[in-house]
Amino acid sequence: MEMAFHDVLTSEEELRELLGYPSDVVTRKVIGAMDAHCKDYIAQSPFVMVATSNQDGSCDVSPRGDAPGFVLVLDDHRLVIPERPGNRRIDSLRNIISNPHIGLIFLIPGMEETLRINGRAYVTRDEELLQQMQAMGKTPQLAIGVVVEECYMHCAKAFKRSGLWNAGSWPAKEELPSAARIIAAHTSLDESQIVRGLEESYTKRLY
Template identity: 55%
Template sequence: MKTITTEEELRAEIGHPGKLAEHKVIAHIDQHCREFIAKSPFLIMSTSNNKGMCDSSPRGDSPGFVYVLDEKHVVIPERPGNRRADSILNIFENPHAGLLFLIPGLEETLRINGKASITSDSNLLNLFEVQGKLPKVAIVIEVEECFIHCAKALKRSSMWQPATWEDKENLPSPAKMMASHAKLPEYTEKAVNESLAESYTKRMY
């Protein structure tokens, strides 16, 4: 397998970015980005530890669940999960993080790169109350880069076109996969399904 290892080799294959792509990056949250974030119910957060081992984590809630503190900072509530805390543990070792915001039906996405920190400040956490419950901590991103990513990936994937979606009965079974991977006798596919259902109905917030 031929491996490309330098930018010079890469550019020989793919060329250089156009003028618009070179100039579209800003270093703050402007009004356009605020509007995008306010309408986004879902993002993917990428982090890595100090060894370079990477992780991508989905985050979602009602549109606008990410709070824009000011033009340089956004705050993401840490809702209840499985308590692995992969992203947070990575941030302790390496603060650099990347966010990809999606809006259903819109094929362009918003990317934010910056430095992350973890807060338990009650004034911030109070902003994220849902059903009388507050997150224990939140993730603060200090914005270094912010830009729109073009729609080609979502157009090629037909992500937002229901006609292309598989019938639900043909989709992979997450419970079956988890039971197979964990290899714990007490966690059969049925037991995992029940655990997931309980979590989804009683521990969302």
């Protein structure tokens, strides 16, 4: 099959020749457990991106969000992410069952540095843990348990370049893409039907 791109790099040596090596600080900042600073960050974070892949290497990145502190830290090496109601694709959960490696990026609104965690994940229905993650009177049916292997702060360059938290750089609301219109085009369904479905999901099935 014809290559999709030209001048493709195929080795780490080629990458290093162009980009060099990380500084001493970047190398040393990676720790193998969550210390008090990491736990405090997670306690203030209302949002985490969850990256998984299946045994064949097909990848998925899914958002998880709730009130700050919704991710439960059990100790220096373990955290738990509640599985709130979603679209039932269960991509992350299916991936974890076939390949336990997981990557997380925690965000705090207004803070440009992020917290990254890599480790091994498990799908759990431990009732004692699930009870601790109730929200709006609802107990999650499942959760993602993570054993932390790497933990480190990620610098703010991407957020500074994107201006993500700078409200003055945001497009006007009327200029934003319409999620309902996009989904309607992808599914060949009526846009008004999609609008109603999204509204019902957002108002009645958050928990």
